[in-house]
Amino acid sequence: MDKFMCDFLVGKNFQQLAINFIPHYTTLVNKAGGIIASENLDRIQAALKEAKLKDVADIIEESLVAAENAPLDVAVIGESGTGKSSFINALRGLSYEEEGSASVGVVETTMKKTPYQHPKYPKVTFWDLPGTGTPNFHPHEYLEMVEFATYDFFIIISSSRFSLNDALLAQNIKEIGKKFYFVRTKVDNDLYNEEKSKPMSFKRERVLQQIRDNCLANLSNIGVPEPCIFLVSNFDLDDFDFPRLEETLLKELPVHKRHIFALLLPNLSYTSIEMKRAFFKEKIWLDALKSSALSFIPFMACFNGFDFPQQEKCLNLYQSHFGLDEKSVKGIAEKLDMSVEEIKSFTKSLDFWLLVKDDSIAEKAMKCVECYCSVNGGLPSTIFQFFKIYFLHLKFINTVADDAKILLHKTLEILSHRR
Incomplete structure (x- = not known):
């Protein structure tokens, strides 16, 4: 469970959240650095300190747009x-x-x-x-x-x-x-x-x-x-x-160009896969924090329901970034002299419904909701849906990255036997 996110949503002491923000953020990024410049981290921290949540959302959005559109x-x-x-x-x-x-x-x-x-x-x-x-x-x-x-x-x-x-x-x-x-x-x-x-x-x-x-x-x-x-x-x-x-x-x-460079790295090393995983986990967290800040009052403004086609589209996007889209998997199957079904037998990310029905996702989301309700009362379904989607996206990226490493290992193993 992401304690910082829960503390943010229950509206705990924003002075303390401001102090905790940068230390928590640094735990999310890989050793090559994150996608938010230090000056923007300072701006977010200052906005948190004064509870200026719209400013927090705007700075995060500005950083994410710059990272996604950088040539x-x-x-x-x-x-x-x-x-x-x-x-x-x-x-x-x-x-x-x-x-x-x-x-x-x-x-x-x-x-x-x-x-x-x-x-x-x-x-x-x-x-x-x-x-x-x-x-x-x-x-x-x-x-x-x-x-x-x-x-x-x-x-x-x-x-x-x-x-x-x-x-x-x-x-x-x-x-x-x-x-x-x-x-x-x-x-x-x-x-x-x-x-x-x-x-x-x-x-x-x-x-x-x-x-x-x-x-x-x-x-x-x-x-x-x-x-x-x-x-x-x-x-x-x-x-x-x-x-x-x-x-x-x-x-x-430059910070805003790190994300695009990480995306293009081919899955030819475990290091590349781990770097890519870290960038996506950082982005998922930043997107969640931005949504939280925008919809703090009321939550309904930005927390959409659990839309299955939208979530499947998100998984497909992650698969594409890690070379596990349909076309790439067919190419890997041919390279390894396997069928696509054989590859599906030892991977997990290619089965959308298996990931969506993961009970642990709902359990994590409910713990966060309970934390929220202990302060604010009630049981708002929007909070549950928000955390369910948040943890599901983390599950998506971790499963896709793990599968990419499994396929890389099998590829290297088979190719070494052929030499």
Whole structure:
């Protein structure tokens, strides 16, 4: 039971609620941070202190609208053959054979930037920018040419050594106040080759450290002090440094853009799934707090009844975000050589009625209602319906996320047996 929400609804001491607000909120967000900026948290706290509930609702709504409508433009720079296109496809959740994927293995002949929109999130665009390996490369001219102000951050990719041009570009990106990250791709190929050539002395961690040290030394020597380098494989994104890259990007993105970036992360690691779960749980809580504030007097103004089609639509939306929509499940079934029915047999989120009829949801809702009634008297059904929906949405997101982890585990297990 969410004690803060119950205390809020029964109208307990708003001075104390204001004190408890930020500590409680921080328990909801993941380690990469939440979707409400610190200044807005302070504004909510101040509004709570003075019991200005309309202001509380307005600030939350303002933050949620900004998070849901934020565009995200990611610039990816690298020479042909460095794995740039594969990296873009992986972040878009597409294989190179799918329609709309970035071309892989094609010799780069153009100096034009190419946009690749995310198939599920149209406000997210990955920009494949021309490489920097031309004799006449000039960093300032390059940034002007590709319209640097368009992008939220730059990812500079190499599959071997980063070049002097990469270093010069990084310095100029820093000067214009943008973030950049060095990504060393095809690490899995390096490990494979090293193990084949030195089977007796091969040690995975030692080879990875050597690659990292070489990249650091290389960039330091050409003028990039303390570079942040991430080792990745475009075919095993859950391995190596990709989870750390995700977390770093989330932390360093503007607050209102974190939510959209978390949504697009493919379910290729347990870390990604947990990050996504945390963002949704935070949003569910904020939506509930906003509704509570808006309808504090009277409750009926905003607490709608338990509408089954609306709740099923909500579950379907969560399924889509976690790759468990009907189309995705069919694709997973084909990949695992299973039937859709087999997948349904070991997952729970695909059965809407099973989740809706969960008695524990009603029990949690009733405890909150009893807390409310002990202060205000009566048994308003609207309060019961509000808490029932609130706990049901938490159940939805937890069940969908757990199923995503189960399917990821089975996928990794089956694929490892096939190798």
